[in-house]
Amino acid sequence: MKSPNDRFRPNTAPDSADAADDAACLAAVVSGDREAFERLYRRYYERLFRFSLRVTGRIHLVGDVINETMMVVWRRASEYRAAAQVSTWIFGIAYRKSLKALARDGRHNAESLDDVPEIELQMAETVDRDAIHAEIRQAIACLPPDHRAVVDLTFHFNRSYEEIAQILGCPVGTVKSRMFHARAKLRPLLGHLLGD
């Protein structure tokens, strides 16, 4: 039985049919099948767009991150091990490519990610739902990239903490710790918005 909040569930967690088709596509990619590769590309483009935008926070990096990710898929499909889902493997690549893109871009960008600002509370009096959501998303955007990744993989991509650990290449405890710190940073804003 799943969470009672399924009405909010985005259709992003791979079901078993998708996972099987992903695996079949990847097997074809190993033998150099470009058509299968482009099918994977189209299937993952939107998800990778969303995820890399969330991690980097910079729209101008997203196209390169997606293509660098998929180039790794093309070149190293034979290195995929079925211990994890194909999507977990691809998201793991995308995460590392996103961090690298940020590091490269950081040298040319005055906005340093090492200096994550405290979340500014927008003390809006409005109770408009869209406005509240926008404020929450703005607050999430101020978190460090690795915290943003955990939050997005959990709440948008519906990944378990074990899968997130595989994607980020870190222990489960680190995933929980990042989520804990992300929530702690968001708490003042959420407390205000939710009237706690």
Next chain:
Amino acid sequence: MNTLDTRDALRQLLPWHENGTLNDIERERVRALLATDLEANRQRRELHAIREALVDESTLASDMGSNLQRLRAQMGPTNAIAYMPMTARWLAIAASAIVSLGAVTFYAGTRVGPYQTLTATAAPEPVAADADLVRVDVAAGVDAAALMQLTGDAQVRVLSGPSEHGVATLAVPHARAQQIIARLSADPRLRFVAPVPR
């Protein structure tokens, strides 16, 4: 682990209770916590708001066509070996090396075959024990049949040649070797005639 530690550990699972990915045991324990713990319920409302905000976000992925076009250009032509998966790449390189080696060996064999010198016997053909070997250097236009006629002896055999440089090796009966050599030496179409030690 005391009760507070347990509660904190369970509260840490709330985000994944919210997204429905906990296993059965974890889910039941979190439910039990939510039934009694006000703080867990407050946190759950926060997490619910985060989730709603993220799901509500409409991100429009753009430029897929042009990005894919760009990636195709980076990937190069279909058969570009550089972009083949690693195992296939090594197999292709090995197959290519084997074919190349075979081709070189074959080509070398065809080149070495007709090569001759004045100091080495080129023809490994068995020669009768009572025959002498004679090396000759003939003028252009003298072929093996003409050379046979010049010897005037039906038992002479042309073992090799004449080559493109006019070199030929003959097997002549030992008893008539000197006569044959003298006849050939007298002919202006032969520039050089000499016995070859066996």
